[in-house]
Amino acid sequence: MFSTFAFFTKAYVGSPARHQKTSSTGPIRSVNLDLDGKLLQHLYTNQIDPYARAPHIYLGRPTRYRPRHRVVTEEEARRIGTPTRWNYVDGCTDILLVSTRGGTDFRRTFLEVFIRPGFDLENWTSRANYAARGIVQTGERELSIYVKYHAGYPTIHLRRDTVRLDGFIPVYSS
Numbered sequence: 001m002f003s004t005f006a007f008f009t010k011a012y013v014g015s016p017a018r019h020q021k022t023s024s025t026g027p028i029r030s031v032n033l034d035l036d037g038k039l040l041q042h043l044y045t046n047q048i049d050p051y052a053r054a055p056h057i058y059l060g061r062p063t064r065y066r067p068r069h070r071v072v073t074e075e076e077a078r079r080i081g082t083p084t085r086w087n088y089v090d091g092c093t094d095i096l097l098v099s100t101r102g103g104t105d106f107r108r109t110f111l112e113v114f115i116r117p118g119f120d121l122e123n124w125t126s127r128a129n130y131a132a133r134g135i136v137q138t139g140e141r142e143l144s145i146y147v148k149y150h151a152g153y154p155t156i157h158l159r160r161d162t163v164r165l166d167g168f169i170p171v172y173s174s
Contacts, residue, residue, distance in 0.1 A: 047131045053166065060098040060106065061114060061131035067091045071124040080121050083152040091126035092117065097168055110169055115147060115161060122150040132158060141165050
């Protein structure tokens, strides 16, 4: 299984490997995230796992940190009790989708956000939205992804989000 390191221009996704670099959690190997000329972004906690319905495909749900992307006003931040430590209010996070066909080159084919912060203001601050490990089939026609919301608040919680079976591509109309 994969553990994760922050990446900016390339993904540094660690996985157990022999005779490789080491970190505090053990040996790691690096893989690339092909940005294909797209803007560099702050991506963390990739949460990469093989997809059970097609184990040759690995899916990751990195958290994208958007510094200086402020959504919550000062007044709203005080009202909901936003932590002042680490400047939570001056950025926000959401969850993306990356994939590979079992290799070491990951792609971000779809640029839309995979899991949006939602309606709660507590999710529109930095460090608020992180996917937990795994994509689990929880019904005949659904998959579940668990996401940590309200990080830094007394209301922090893990919530189960669902997608249709093999339904990883967002579809929107205007």
